[in-house]
Amino acid sequence: MILEEARGLKRSTDGRKRPLVVMDRVSKRFSSGTQALSEMSLVVESGEFVSLLGPSGCGKSTALRIIAGLGDASSGTIDWPSSRINSRGLPEGDISFVFQEPTLMPWQTAFGNVHLPLKLRGISQAAARPQILEALATVGLEDFADAYPRELSGGMKMRVSIARALVTKPKLLLMDEPFAALDEITRQKLNDDVLRLWKQTGITVIFVTHSVFESAYLSNRIVVMKARPGQVHADFPLHTSLERDALYRTSEDYRQACEKVSTMLLEAIGSGEH
């Protein structure tokens, strides 16, 4: 039932609604002189699951950080047509960020860590309690609210990090190679969790990864970037009529998706070389 609602929502966003975020010819040159991004443009619609894929050094993380407002673009603009923006030009409550590391405060419990975004808005622990427990429950950690990060496994820490990102009910979830440091089995589990959350909540996800398989499994749109300078090389949707689950991993659709993404990535690497 929830799934069907989410799909319905996604269908209605195709075309009609205003896009969520519009990157217009964004360039970034670091003070060291490195040109990380060169006139990158990207329009992300509400409800999409976009993977940013590319060789290391192609600026995919830089692009994600600029979207989040962690660092300014050297030129170009970022617009949020469907959000109310604050004085810093950001739709502050609408975006969340998940880093490659869990990035938890070790002196706080899982509960305290998930409370943080609400605490910074001045919401007390007691008032935020239902929301925090709900966020922990969505990642399956309701029994670990009082655990300190050191007592949790790598995968569980990452789940806390995701719960913290979801507790503000953001429109856009930015994930910067979130599972790169995890083992394959944990990574697949978390991939399934993220997919489930995406379907349930209708949230928009921009997911930076260097894994062809991860991007082919998760996303319904893939943006392949090339390095030196960082630019969009290819931007294409991935359609499948199948449910994305363990069976999908062995399906012909998935194999074809991987092949297509692989080919595009090789092209991107090749074109960046000369």
Add this chain to the structure above:
Amino acid sequence: MRVQELMHAQDKASDSSTIVSSSVRNKNRDLVLRILVPFFVLATMVLIWHVGVAVSGVPPYILPSPIAVATALFTDWHTLAPALWVTTKITLLLALIGGVGFAIFLVQSRWVEIAFYPIAVILQVTPIVAISPLILIYAPSTQVALLICAFLVAFFPILSNMVQGLKSVDHNLLNLFDLYGASRWQTLLYLKLPASLPYFMTGLRIGGGLALIAAVVAEFAAGSAGAGSGLAFRLLEAQYRMNIPRLFAALILLSLLGVTIFALTSLISWLSLHRWHESSLKREN
């Protein structure tokens, strides 16, 4: 069949209870040994001291026996106890609390730090005994002069550790606070201060030890007498009077004070860190 299963289960249960009780026993034995072994080493050393003094016939004004020292500690208690209190006051109250407060003030703003850090370094690298005559001239009383000396010495390790801690905050966490639009005050209170707690605790332990040294050295230099003189003065005084047992008694009180300060700062550190920080965790392997 049922009976067999039941017996089997009972066997298992008794097996596991044996394992538990033997591990508890091991743990207890370990704990007892941990306390007894150092105690015996200490007792043996005191015994060797006693026997050495008795056999060699060294006069008590050169090396008193442990019994003479204990007697002096007991009979001179009325002289030493107020001195102990004075030293404690100097070391703990002002040096530690004042040092902590000033360090926190200094790291509030980058510009405050830039402005005052060089002065703190200069004060630290200058041997404190060398400036104590100056402090004695300017300070309204000897007591205040001693306080200033102890403060200057204890303050720096707390400060430098605290600054180090505030600068070592996880960069991604700072980004996260930035992303959620945290104010400077919120970032300080919720992120920077807790993150630098382990560093602060290290500074506190070093500073606590140094403050005692500074208090003693400053008193040697100041040579305060009469009311309100600390253990260091009593120690010198005992030397002038060739009352060596009392000198030793004062020495023992000083080292006991040092141990107390160390235990206290370690306890504070453990209380505030044991739930989350690596340095306070028990390792199973």
